[in-house]
Amino acid sequence: MASRPRTLYEKIWDAHVVETRDDGTALIYIDRHLVHEVTSPQAFEALKVAGRPVRRPELTLAVPDHNLPTTARLDAKGAPVPIADPESAAQLAALEVNAPAYGIRYIPATAKEQGIVHVVGPEQGFSLPGTTIVCGDSHTACHGGLGALAFGIGTSEVEHVLATQTLLLQQSKPMEVRVEGDLGPGISAKDLILHIIGTIGAAGGSGYVIEYRGRVFEAMTLEERLTVCNMSIEAGARAGLIAPDDVTFAYLKGRPMAPKGAEWDAAVAYWRTLHSDQGAVFAKSVTINAADVEPSVTWGTSPEDVVAIGGRVPSPDDFADESKRVAAQKSLDYMGLVPGTPMTEVPIENVFIGSCTNSRIEDLRAAAAVLKGRHKAANVRWAIVVPGSGLVKEQAEEEGLDKVFIDAGFEWREPGCSACLGMNPDKVPPGERCASTSNRNFVGRQGPGARTHLVSPAMAAAAAVTGRLADVRELV
Amino acid sequence: MQPLTRVEGRAIPLGLKNVDTDIIIPAKWLKTISREGLGAGAFEALRAEPGNVIDDPDYAGATLLIAGDNFGCGSSREHAAWALGDMGIRVVIAPSFSDIFSGNAVKNGILPVVLPQDAVDRLLEVAREGVAITVDLESQTVTTPYQDRFTFTIDPFRRECLLGGLDEVGLTMARGEAIGGFEASRTAAQPWLMRGTEAA
Structure with missing residues (x-):
């Protein structure tokens, strides 16, 4: 297997195959699972009804974000402000109870570490290069900016991951979006990804995992890469990827859940192997000229x-x-x-x-x-x-x-x-x-x-x- | 999960492309902690339009829905599949589906049928007459009373799950030993991968 040149996507996929069924469906190991209040209650309920435990609680991180009001969370005396909408309050309460009940780390709404799952994962060093990352949210593609295979899943799959730490998947096809040249002054990562989606269409990446390639991406900060990969789903792709490099490692070093000491060194050595090999074949390739990108808007x-x-x-x-x-x-x-x-x-x-x-x-x-x-x-x-x-x-x-x-x-x-x-x-x-x-x-x-x-x-x-x-x- | 072998019924001729999951079920309906009752919110914005196709009495009791390219794009919300199921929809026919939606559909006993645009156009015509369309998963065919016959392909594992109404979680839990073996070799070679939140 190692002799054939592989894409970054294929390398990460291969490293996570537990076994392959006769019909080609693969059982893929999931390294990191993010959970929020909206797409998890039914999954926890199903586990409870079936009497199933969570297989690896330490590989899941729970934080509320979708439903939470963004007004002050503590009153003048420092007490939590109750959520006015009873349905939202019930959904928040469900996660607050479910996560600890299954031994899952929960970041409460009032903690300064709380935030949008896709901001929190990288920020805490929970999301790492080369890992498989899932969440009941399609913008999980975001974490691909770290060089992780990250994608959104439905609630039945949330339950599947909680119970087995795996998913049954068909492999997607690798797609390359190559950007030639450099962005003009004042042009942002968001302008670029909107331009890419406008070019390839909302279904242009359907059935594919996109790898973004070219010196534009190498020159980007890690946060800009997260912005690009985040919107891969808007082009229909299962996930988006940018190969990890020194920018990635510098971003992660010292983050609370990132590897430390000798394990950090071992991790970086592994991460350096995570790039598409010379001669790797993409099933589809699109080239974009960076000079064509203007500040983008949707109509x-x-x-x-x-x-x-x-x-x-x-x-x-x-x-x-x-x-x-x-x-x-x-x-x-x-x-x-x-x-x-x-x-x-x-x-x-x-x-x-x-x-x-x-x-x-x-x-x-x-x-x-x-x-x-x-x-x-x-x-x-x-x-x-x-x-x-x-x-x-x-x-x-x-x-x-x-x-x-x-x-x-x-x-x-x-x-x-x-x-x-x-x-x-x-x-x-x-x-x-x-x-x-x-x-x-x-x-x-x-x-x-x-x-x-x-x-x-x-x-x-x-x-x-x-x-x-x-x-x-x-x-x- | 309710098994699915053959569905015969009227079809809602929606026809639109890029029907996203916000159209199928708007976010305000996502505050529920249950899977039930989401049919009430299905296609809410569309149904606010007078004479809309969803509430057209000609398609009352429809078990099929026919749409354009990229059906179910956008959010991963499984509520979209739950809402369709609650409306009584068992089959969606379209030229293409979003990856996440088609997975969610199958896990809820709803069959996504991919057919070329010209076949979809023909089925839209038939559906607009209020005539029943038949989808047979065993033979992988879609037929009409006018002798139209279209065959479709489907991933064999998904087909097996739908035909048998299989519980994927149960199937995978039976592979616990293989997963344990994978984890053990992981822990030995790359222990940092297995620490997760405990690294902090």
Whole structure:
């Protein structure tokens, strides 16, 4: 097996095959499992009903994020503030009981280590290169930025992992997204991944695991790599990967759950073998020219509906495919947009900076750099910043970023998924637009009737300041 | 899990592409700690439109749903499969499915059938007449009263699970010894991999 050149994906896969069934289905060992309150209650309930234990509780980490309000968690006396919505409270309570009952480490809502699962995993050093990482959340692809094979699973699979620490899987095909050249000044990782999704389409990666290759990715910080891999699922891919390197190791060293001492050295030596071999064959390969990437925004209700900020709202007639024409018309109706309108003339009433895609310290710094000394436009009704974790929040406050945001008219919130998905109190009102650093512009995603434009943190800040979608390069 | 061998019934001709799981079941319905009753929230935004296809009495009692490319894209929420199941849907036919959704569907006794776009277009026509369509998993065929006959492929393990209504967790737990062997060699060679949260 070792003689054939292998892709990074194939190397990680091969290292986790417990056994292969006659029909080709493989039993894959799962190294790390993240659990949150929304997709786990039914899994724990099923274990309880069947009387099944959790096989390796130390390989699962539980933290609430999706449903949790992002308003103050402690009152003036330091006591926890109860959650008003009874269903949300019950779901939180279920995780609070289930995790310790099965011996699983639980980070409570009031701990400074709490945050969005995909921010917490890397931050704690729980997520490591070369591991298999799963979570009942499709943006688990995020951890691929560390060189981990990370993907979202359903609740039945959450139960399967809890009970057996494995999953029954069919191997995906390896796909290469190669980016040639360098990004222009002011172009972010978010602009790049939106451009990639716009190019290959929302199903362009279906059946594949994408490896992002090229010097653009080598030059990226670890946090930027997490942003890129996070949105692999929006291109339909099971997972996204970037080969680990010194940037990765420097990021992980000293994190609480990362290996230490001699084990650290052994781990790094192993991680250095984790790259696609010369001559490894990808089932599909797409090349993107970095010079073509402009600050990206979405106009429609699929993450593939991407246009450069200098572009215009497309017309359904622009699409050759009949089903895409129908979809585009529905999207334009929902979004309330007229074909031909310059994107920079689209007014914005709400701005959301946060989500597992863009809520890390570098994201907050990028947005704050644009907002410093400025204020949100009068027509921007609601602007919030939701740090990805309590540790990100603490770091930002040490740097004085909270003050920049507050002075610019933003609300400074507690960590969580917030307005990325309309299931906690943070929602965009019907018919209003939001420049959002999140990952999905689906119909109703940020609340019923909400109109989402996906952008980078710097572009969200530019939209806040100008009150419309705007090219951030004109503000810096 | 309820076994599935043959499903005969009316089909909802949805037809749209990129039907994401937020469309199938919006996030506000995800606050439940149960798998039951999610049919009430299925396609909520779509159903708010007058004359929508989901509530059309011509398709009342449908057990099949026909859609466009990339059905079930987006979130991993299994609630999407639970919601479809609660609506009485046992088969979804589309040119392609998201990886996560099709896995979730099978684990809940719902068969995702992949057929080429022209076959899907023909079935949409038939479905719009309110005529029953038959899906047979044993012979891997979709047939109509008009002598249409389409064959589909499915992963053999998924087929076996659906036909037998198998409990995957139980199947894998029976392989506990193999998993234990894998863990033991892991612990010996790369102990840091097995520490997880205990490393802190």
